[in-house]
Amino acid sequence: MNGNNLRALTEDDMQEQVKEWLEQGKVDFFLGYKMIEGHPLPHFFTKNDLDEVDDLIPGSARYPLEKIATKIAAQQPDAKIGLLVRDCNQRALNVLYVWNQLNPERVKTISVNCCPSKLKEHADCSYLEPEKSGSYKKQVGVDNNMDLEEVEAYDQQERFTRWMYEFEKCIKCYGCRNICPVCFCKECSLEHGDLIGTGDLPPEIPIFHLVRAVHMAGRCIDCGLCEDACPVDIPLRLLYRKVNEIVVDVFDYQTGTSASQSPFNILGEQVTLEPKPISEAA
Amino acid sequence: MTIKRMTFLQNLLKFMGLEDRLHLDWISSAEAQRFVQVVTDFTEKIKELGPNPLSDERKQPKSAHGG
Numbered sequence: 001m002n003g004n005n006l007r008a009l010t011e012d013d014m015q016e017q018v019k020e021w022l023e024q025g026k027v028d029f030f031l032g033y034k035m036i037e038g039h040p041l042p043h044f045f046t047k048n049d050l051d052e053v054d055d056l057i058p059g060s061a062r063y064p065l066e067k068i069a070t071k072i073a074a075q076q077p078d079a080k081i082g083l084l085v086r087d088c089n090q091r092a093l094n095v096l097y098v099w100n101q102l103n104p105e106r107v108k109t110i111s112v113n114c115c116p117s118k119l120k121e122h123a124d125c126s127y128l129e130p131e132k133s134g135s136y137k138k139q140v141g142v143d144n145n146m147d148l149e150e151v152e153a154y155d156q157q158e159r160f161t162r163w164m165y166e167f168e169k170c171i172k173c174y175g176c177r178n179i180c181p182v183c184f185c186k187e188c189s190l191e192h193g194d195l196i197g198t199g200d201l202p203p204e205i206p207i208f209h210l211v212r213a214v215h216m217a218g219r220c221i222d223c224g225l226c227e228d229a230c231p232v233d234i235p236l237r238l239l240y241r242k243v244n245e246i247v248v249d250v251f252d253y254q255t256g257t258s259a260s261q262s263p264f265n266i267l268g269e270q271v272t273l274e275p276k277p278i279s280e281a282a
Numbered sequence: 283m284t285i286k287r288m289t290f291l292q293n294l295l296k297f298m299g300l301e302d303r304l305h306l307d308w309i310s311s312a313e314a315q316r317f318v319q320v321v322t323d324f325t326e327k328i329k330e331l332g333p334n335p336l337s338d339e340r341k342q343p344k345s346a347h348g349g
Binding site: 159164206246 | 283286289290291293294295297298299300301335
């Protein structure tokens, strides 16, 4: 646009690339965004409807497209997946590769603008300006825009009451878990009858949030979608930032950028036990 | 690994204002006196801290539909 070669990928370039991938069979489908009734929504583009690719947009909304990809890959492990990624999606993909939820050889990505920087003329992301907290929340709760140091500066009693104020608002909608790109467990502790259980409201606090926080260790890539999704504005991103800080301090592991296995994965890289033969009768 | 996981949890609990209530130690079955010492020390520490703030005033209300 201004003559330098850092020109952002235009919508046309992107659509052309996706069409090429679909036509040549490099990907079986492409996950991107399409404007539907005024909303940029995740959309599944396929070879069968190439004209539709003209509606592919970067979109300013964020959805965990990689989570959709993971669900599809669980059912069709051989599917070749193409998707649109921002920086946070890319970090989530790295975590999903590490945890063997997606095969990097079967995933092709197109990067779009994320956070603004001097190198980028514009950014396509809904999280550019975090919401401001109200004065009451600032007085008794935890401001979502705080730094970890600011929270730690409160004395122990105050930290406790402030966090409990936030957790008490929880309506147990599971939005944080459902939107989370790296929540892929088949069985979730948050719905396990003996651990937390489903129906009861309000949820058991702080155990509900702490269980989730612990499970974010070695997984959370700080995308902030949980906080975006939370209807009662619990500063989840801040809580998981602390989780990440401890993971770096204690385990020396950079979640989302390390290519090595997470220290929290209880499974090894190799199977060391001979599997039991499957009986014919079954 | 255990010590790392416990350190992780201690730090997380501290961040939300519940500190010093989680303790990890290694005691062999041959170290009865050490076991007594560790338990006594921890009991005293807990007594000093007072009751768990989660236990009394914040008792979990049961759901209306009987849960």
